Amino acid sequence: MSNEAQIELVGVDKHYGQFHALKDISLTIEKGAFVALVGPSGCGKSTLLRSLAGLESITGGTMKIAGEVMNGVPPRKRDVAMVFQSYALYPHMRVAENLTYSLRLKGTPKDQALKAAEDVARTTGLSQLLGRFPRQLSGGQRQRVAMGRAIIRHPKAFLFDEPLSNLDAALRVHMRKEIRALHDRLGATSVYVTHDQVEAMTMADHVVVMRDGVIEQQGRPLDLYDKPASRFVAGFIGSPAMNFVPATVSEDGQGIVLDLPGASRLSLGRSLEPGRNVSAGLRPEHLTVTQTQEAALRLPVGVVESTGSVTYISSDTDPEITVVVHGRSPLSAGDTMGLSIAPENIHLFDVESDRAI
Numbered sequence: 001m002s003n004e005a006q007i008e009l010v011g012v013d014k015h016y017g018q019f020h021a022l023k024d025i026s027l028t029i030e031k032g033a034f035v036a037l038v039g040p041s042g043c044g045k046s047t048l049l050r051s052l053a054g055l056e057s058i059t060g061g062t063m064k065i066a067g068e069v070m071n072g073v074p075p076r077k078r079d080v081a082m083v084f085q086s087y088a089l090y091p092h093m094r095v096a097e098n099l100t101y102s103l104r105l106k107g108t109p110k111d112q113a114l115k116a117a118e119d120v121a122r123t124t125g126l127s128q129l130l131g132r133f134p135r136q137l138s139g140g141q142r143q144r145v146a147m148g149r150a151i152i153r154h155p156k157a158f159l160f161d162e163p164l165s166n167l168d169a170a171l172r173v174h175m176r177k178e179i180r181a182l183h184d185r186l187g188a189t190s191v192y193v194t195h196d197q198v199e200a201m202t203m204a205d206h207v208v209v210m211r212d213g214v215i216e217q218q219g220r221p222l223d224l225y226d227k228p229a230s231r232f233v234a235g236f237i238g239s240p241a242m243n244f245v246p247a248t249v250s251e252d253g254q255g256i257v258l259d260l261p262g263a264s265r266l267s268l269g270r271s272l273e274p275g276r277n278v279s280a281g282l283r284p285e286h287l288t289v290t291q292t293q294e295a296a297l298r299l300p301v302g303v304v305e306s307t308g309s310v311t312y313i314s315s316d317t318d319p320e321i322t323v324v325v326h327g328r329s330p331l332s333a334g335d336t337m338g339l340s341i342a343p344e345n346i347h348l349f350d351v352e353s354d355r356a357i
């Protein structure tokens, strides 16, 4: 299909003057894949997306779309469609005209363009809104027009730059399902930039985590969650974020253990040299509140926050440890909570390199 494309980046560099925004990025995006680029503000994800669109020129490496080298090719000749956070609709044009604008620029006859707009409007749920101006639409409807405008061009790839950032939380959840369903229906390659790891995890087949202009780790969403390669990825993927506790590997009569602050001790269930200082990563959802006598960790309770369905309990310690409990908890500030964790759920990171051990 013409709207599927493999995207291939090899050793891509981008400098803004002295500033090195993308550092030796190599990435292959399979035909029809939905790939999310995530990372904290300033990590280079928008620069990478804009470079794919041709809105930024790269300063090194090779960028291919559908096997063709794109270095130096202007945006309009790349056959990719970008969907922006700001929607970028023409305010003085009705929805139908916004949708058909690119076709009319190409010289498509009016009746054909209108027919295409009606088809796309059906796909995106805009059929009743073709006669409205953007100011007469809700945020979600505007975002659908922006997507419709991309779809009508049958591009080789869709490039999304934080398209849901302007929407409220409930609409974001709804629209992310819609975008993913559209992607599945169209079978096109999609590259989706977001700083929201939940959005990335729920929408994408493949997640690329960026940091300071490099790819820190990439893989299937749950593989990143299960096997983060570094403390950075471990802290970025998963919500609430993983707890990190300084620890020392030790040995007791039973085997290898981790000594944590406050004379707490966890069985490790794997061999590691005693005496080594590490950072232990404990996910809030992997910690279980138990009877204090049996618990490996006993911590003073700081803050208890309940949403009804889950309760977040934070310890009054430094570093703070957060636990997620299903439903409600009888604990309150000042109590002592006992915690345990299965050895296989303990992540360990090197204190120097931050890499997973």
Ligand SMILES: Nc1ncnc2c1ncn2[C@@H]1O[C@H](COP(=O)(O)OP(=O)(O)OP(=O)(O)O)[C@@H](O)[C@H]1O
Pocket (backbone or CB within 6 Å): 016, 019, 021, 039, 040, 041, 042, 043, 044, 045, 046, 047, 048, 195
């Ligand atoms: N035109 C520019 N000139 C100089 N530096 C720039 C330019 N555009 C971006 N940068 C810098 O490049 C880095 C990467 O920017 P980029 O917009 O790609 O980040 P991002 O990961 O998308 O962040 P955000 O989530 O905040 O949009 C940032 O440090 C930014 O300040």
